[in-house]
Amino acid sequence: MGIEVVTFSVVNSILYGMLLFLLASGLTLIFSMMGVLNFAHASFFMVGAYFGFEISRRVGFFPALVLAPVAVGLLGALVERFGLRRVHKFGHLGELLFTFGLAFVIEEAVQMIWGRSPQDFQVPAALNFTAFTLFGTGYPAFRLFMLVVAVAVFAALALLLARTRIGLIVKASLTHPEMVSMLGHDVPLVFMSVFGVGSALAGLAGVIAGPVLVTQPSMAAALGPILFVIVVVGGLGSLAGAFVASLLIGFIQTFAVAINLKVADVFGLIGVTQPPAAFGALLSDIWNVSVAQVGPVIPYLLLVAMLMFRPMGLFGKRA
Amino acid sequence: MTHHDQSLVTAPLLSVENLQAWYGKSHILHGVTLTVGQGEIVSLLGRNGAGRSTLLKSIMGAVTTKGAVRLSGRDLAGQRPHKIAHAGIGYVPESRDIFPDLTVRENLILGQKPGGAGLWSMEDIFDLFPVLRTRADTRAGVLSGGEQQMLTICRTLIGDPDLIMIDEPTEGLAPKMVAAVGQLLERIAARGVSILLVEQKLVIALDISHRLYVMGHGEIVFEGTPQALLDAPEVRAEWLEV
Numbered sequence: 146m147g148i149e150v151v152t153f154s155v156v157n158s159i160l161y162g163m164l165l166f167l168l169a170s171g172l173t174l175i176f177s178m179m180g181v182l183n184f185a186h187a188s189f190f191m192v193g194a195y196f197g198f199e200i201s202r203r204v205g206f207f208p209a210l211v212l213a214p215v216a217v218g219l220l221g222a223l224v225e226r227f228g229l230r231r232v233h234k235f236g237h238l239g240e241l242l243f244t245f246g247l248a249f250v251i252e253e254a255v256q257m258i259w260g261r262s263p264q265d266f267q268v269p270a271a272l273n274f275t276a277f278t279l280f281g282t283g284y285p286a287f288r289l290f291m292l293v294v295a296v297a298v299f300a301a302l303a304l305l306l307a308r309t310r311i312g313l314i315v316k317a318s319l320t321h322p323e324m325v326s327m328l329g330h331d332v333p334l335v336f337m338s339v340f341g342v343g344s345a346l347a348g349l350a351g352v353i354a355g356p357v358l359v360t361q362p363s364m365a366a367a368l369g370p371i372l373f374v375i376v377v378v379g380g381l382g383s384l385a386g387a388f389v390a391s392l393l394i395g396f397i398q399t400f401a402v403a404i405n406l407k408v409a410d411v412f413g414l415i416g417v418t419q420p421p422a423a424f425g426a427l428l429s430d431i432w433n434v435s436v437a438q439v440g441p442v443i444p445y446l447l448l449v450a451m452l453m454f455r456p457m458g459l460f461g462k463r464a
Numbered sequence: 465m466t467h468h469d470q471s472l473v474t475a476p477l478l479s480v481e482n483l484q485a486w487y488g489k490s491h492i493l494h495g496v497t498l499t500v501g502q503g504e505i506v507s508l509l510g511r512n513g514a515g516r517s518t519l520l521k522s523i524m525g526a527v528t529t530k531g532a533v534r535l536s537g538r539d540l541a542g543q544r545p546h547k548i549a550h551a552g553i554g555y556v557p558e559s560r561d562i563f564p565d566l567t568v569r570e571n572l573i574l575g576q577k578p579g580g581a582g583l584w585s586m587e588d589i590f591d592l593f594p595v596l597r598t599r600a601d602t603r604a605g606v607l608s609g610g611e612q613q614m615l616t617i618c619r620t621l622i623g624d625p626d627l628i629m630i631d632e633p634t635e636g637l638a639p640k641m642v643a644a645v646g647q648l649l650e651r652i653a654a655r656g657v658s659i660l661l662v663e664q665k666l667v668i669a670l671d672i673s674h675r676l677y678v679m680g681h682g683e684i685v686f687e688g689t690p691q692a693l694l695d696a697p698e699v700r701a702e703w704l705e706v
Binding site: 310313314316317320321323324325326327328329330331332 | 524526544545546549550555557561563564565566570573574575577619620623
């Protein structure tokens, strides 16, 4: 693997990781508060992409960058206020099923409105140029822009949580909601706001990812499982864990595609060049599996390994 | 002056009338009536399960209730906890519930109500407990049990309640800390803040309270001064002694 592949893969890994973190940060905050994984979180990402596409067509990409996340955030707040909060009294299973159903409803709604085929969500002209050229290969400015937006949001979120009274209220509500409300804070309002902001972050990720990934109804289902891997591997409810796990998954998935190593090559290193004939065709199939082919499975293997050996995740405090 | 006239002159700060409470289908409080006057220290005594903690939670709006809860005449029954906190009632639960990952100072900030300092500023609190000043930027989770208890009382105090309800503040504390908590409560009351105290240690309750209520099976079974309780060995035998 050449130095140019490594360099671009590193940049792409960080970019993909930060994009995942935009989603995972909201998901993990919501999980910490409600004790429930929001299965519809990736759906808000998809809605963000579609809203971004529609608003971009009419008033341009940059207004869409602000308006679409706001719209998705309001949608999320409404879902919490009039959906989840009512289901809450039926316990976690009810809430889980609610978000599970919501994911399907959103996917069907998107298909009814926009159809099944991908939308022509294009990179805005202002950002459609080559940012820099390295080893003779150009790197698109829009990808760099995505990275800047993701890092800026991450920094703003970290500052908000660490330095403001609102951040303190949110952090305390994660672990002791009853006590926080008895100190005079409107905890249900905090929950609704966090759900709204988390949804808005997912929506923002959708707007900036829409032109690069394909804006289509299956994009939520494609990303959802990876988010759960991140939240579990990072440690349920841990923002720092979600950050590290997002980058980890970003690197794993990007490099897995870039590495063209086969099982045969590994055995070749120890001098075994042919699969043992005794196992016949079965083994010769495995012999030719490349890292790129198993790449998509690696995050799930990591998930299984984590659940077996460290169920509280990298930074989590509870299993 | 008759008893009736006196209650007109000093209308109670807190008045609870015929309060009933349920946990799910279990009926816990069967019509509790009590009052706490301005600057008064009132203790709730009784065995475990008598309903004392439930009474505090019911006043705070954390339990389903029927009946009246009035603070300075204003009916608070059925309000959500944060509204009741804003109305002027502070609550320190038995579980203490400090926020262990936040610093001492951050814990106190969360107790403050928006709109500036009132009776208790951060500096007042630090003067009251210098150890909280020296450990202001320490994670609250590493404080000793006694320090955590002080922090949780101060966190509620800094929100300027007219009435502070404290559940078992001396539970599990070393004797020296127990005495310190007792002194703190008297200093709080001396500033005009009323205290409704759930206390297991009879000595402390008798020592610092102006009035006492004894609870049994979700009802008030005795009301009077510490001296009256000392003079009523049959009440102590039936409802307090193990």
